[in-house]
Amino acid sequence: MDIEVAEERNEDVLVLLPVGRLDSGNARSFESVVMDHVSSGERRLVVDFSRLDFISSSGMRVLLIAAKALKAGEGTLVLCSMKNHIEEVFRISGFDRIIPIKDSRESALAASS
Amino acid sequence: MAMMDELHVSLSPRLSAVRSLAQMVEEFGDANKLPDQQIYMINLALDELITNTVSYGLRGVTRPRIEITLQVGETSLALTMEDNGQPFDPTANPDPDLSSAVDERPVGGLGLHLIKTFADRVNYEYVNGKNRLTLEHDLTPEAR
Numbered sequence: 001m002d003i004e005v006a007e008e009r010n011e012d013v014l015v016l017l018p019v020g021r022l023d024s025g026n027a028r029s030f031e032s033v034v035m036d037h038v039s040s041g042e043r044r045l046v047v048d049f050s051r052l053d054f055i056s057s058s059g060m061r062v063l064l065i066a067a068k069a070l071k072a073g074e075g076t077l078v079l080c081s082m083k084n085h086i087e088e089v090f091r092i093s094g095f096d097r098i099i100p101i102k103d104s105r106e107s108a109l110a111a112s113s
Numbered sequence: 114m115a116m117m118d119e120l121h122v123s124l125s126p127r128l129s130a131v132r133s134l135a136q137m138v139e140e141f142g143d144a145n146k147l148p149d150q151q152i153y154m155i156n157l158a159l160d161e162l163i164t165n166t167v168s169y170g171l172r173g174v175t176r177p178r179i180e181i182t183l184q185v186g187e188t189s190l191a192l193t194m195e196d197n198g199q200p201f202d203p204t205a206n207p208d209p210d211l212s213s214a215v216d217e218r219p220v221g222g223l224g225l226h227l228i229k230t231f232a233d234r235v236n237y238e239y240v241n242g243k244n245r246l247t248l249e250h251d252l253t254p255e256a257r
Binding site: 056 | 128129131132135149150153154156157160161164223224226227230231
């Protein structure tokens with residue numbers, strides 16, 4: 001199952017917007033989208049959650065893999081615009097302590113530069 | 114007011130079953146006025162549990178079945194999953210280390226940890242050749 005991911009660029013920051021549901025069924029598809037960008041040299045990624053309704057632990061795992069790969073190459077991953085119930089899960093799992101989460105796209109871009 | 118509503122779904126174990134089940138859970142949650150957070154946690158648990166069971170527990174089982182029951186009581190919400198796969202106790206899994214830095218963090222083990230963290234009570238038993246896992250979430254009066 002493929003996931004739809006919209007992409008927008010803001011100078012040297014690439015913004016990815018996964019759409020709908022990111023679960024065990026399409027986490028692999030999301031992983032290849034994200035990791036293709038990392039391997040082709042993108043260093044500053046923002047994942048904007050405003051079009052995402054659901055993320056499972058398999059989707060969160062992809063973000064962790066991307067954060068590790070980017071950190072190894074002196075890059076950054078910033079998340080933004082999460083719905084409250086999703087942000088709560090990131091907080092409880094401790095993800096917010098290892099991957100920065102911002103309220104808006106603007107603050108995510110500011111944190112990436 | 115005593116209130117008890119139940120959703121029971123018997124699934125043939127396919128990964129694609131997770132999505133149609135998620136839809137049913139959302140409709141059930143809306144009908145019972147459950148908070149979004151609770152519906153989300155139930156669907157997060159189901160995605161994790163069904164994926165694990167279909168990918169590992171039910172491999173090679175002749176007539177594989179998964180039964181899901183969701184019960185709304187006056188003070189709590191209970192999710193029960195039964196399957197006739199290999200005995201597997203998810204409550205016995207070690208918790209991941211969530212305090213470590215990004216580059217040291219293991220990528221697995223997160224889903225079960227979330228399930229255990231969010232549930233107020235977790236019970237596992239293996240009876241009559243079936244795994245039975247029950248997750249109970251307390252409902253606050255405001256939430257009802």
